[in-house]
Amino acid sequence: MVIMGLWFLGDDGITRPLVTAKVFGADGKAHDVPFLVDTGADRTVFIAGLLEKLQFAENDADPGYALQGIGGSTEFVVVSTVIELTCADGTPARIRGQFSALTDPAATDLSILGRDVLDNFDVVTSRRRNEVLLLAGNHQYQVT
Numbered sequence: 001m002v003i004m005g006l007w008f009l010g011d012d013g014i015t016r017p018l019v020t021a022k023v024f025g026a027d028g029k030a031h032d033v034p035f036l037v038d039t040g041a042d043r044t045v046f047i048a049g050l051l052e053k054l055q056f057a058e059n060d061a062d063p064g065y066a067l068q069g070i071g072g073s074t075e076f077v078v079v080s081t082v083i084e085l086t087c088a089d090g091t092p093a094r095i096r097g098q099f100s101a102l103t104d105p106a107a108t109d110l111s112i113l114g115r116d117v118l119d120n121f122d123v124v125t126s127r128r129r130n131e132v133l134l135l136a137g138n139h140q141y142q143v144t
Contacts, residue, residue, distance in 0.1 A: 001087050001091075001093055001134075001135070001136045001137045001139060002087060002088040002089075002133060002134070002135055002139050003019060003085045003086065003087055003088070003093060003121070003133070003134035003135075004088050004131075004132065004133060005017055005018050005019035005020070005037060005132030005133070005134070006018055006130075006132055007127060007130055007132060008034070015127070016036055016110075017036070017037040017125045017132040018034045018035060018036060018037065018110075018132065019034075019035050019037055019085065019113060019132060019134065020032060020033065020034050020035070020086075021033055021035055021083050021084060021085045021086075021113075022083070022084040022086075023046065023050065023054065023081060023082070023083055023084075024054075024081050024082045024084070025053060025054040025055055025056070025081070026054060026055045026056045026057075027055065030084065031050065031053050031054070033046075033050060033111050034110065034111070035110070035111050035112060035113035036110045036111070036112050036113065037113050037118070037123065037125060037132060037134075038112045038113065038114055039115065039118060039123055039125075041112050041113075041114035041115065042114055042115055042116070043099070043100050043112075043114045043115075043116050044083070044097075044099045044100070044111075044112060044113055044114045044116050044117050045076070045099070045100045045101070045102060045108075045111060045112045045114065046079070046099060046100070046101040046102065046111045047101075047102055047105075047107070047108060047109065047110065047111050048101070048102045048103055048104055048105040048107065049105060050101065050111060051077070051079070051101040051102070051103070054079060054081065054101075056079045056080070056081065074102055074103075074104055074107045075102070075103045075104060076100045076101060076102050076103060077100075077101050077103060078098050078099070078100060078101070079098070079099055079101050080096075080097070080098050080099075081096075081097075081099065082094050082095065082096045083095045083097075083099070083117065085134065093136075095117050095120065097116065097117075099116075118134070120136060121134040121135055121136045122134075122135040122136070122140065122141060123135075124141055
């Protein structure tokens, strides 16, 4: 399985590795979501705007847990849903789970694909070659 992302130039002038996926809401509707590929993030996190669109009953996070980043801690809830990535051959790769969703719209402007999802793949982010790849199954890479 090969999932192809891209290097995206943001409004801030910084180019970042992104993968687009579908996230399914409570009504079953799929929402196209650009995710920052972040191998340093422990968890996948949805932005607050996506949380609104998904319309799930929110589950409070367990006491004592926090989402922390460079900017400090931020409030979040947990939602159960499916993230669907599209393989290069057009087949879907679905990941069902509980994901964090931010409640503060100012916390970040990109949803984050973290290691809870990325650990299912070999992740290749090559800025020089302009490639963002998630590989699994019989697909692999070789360094020569």
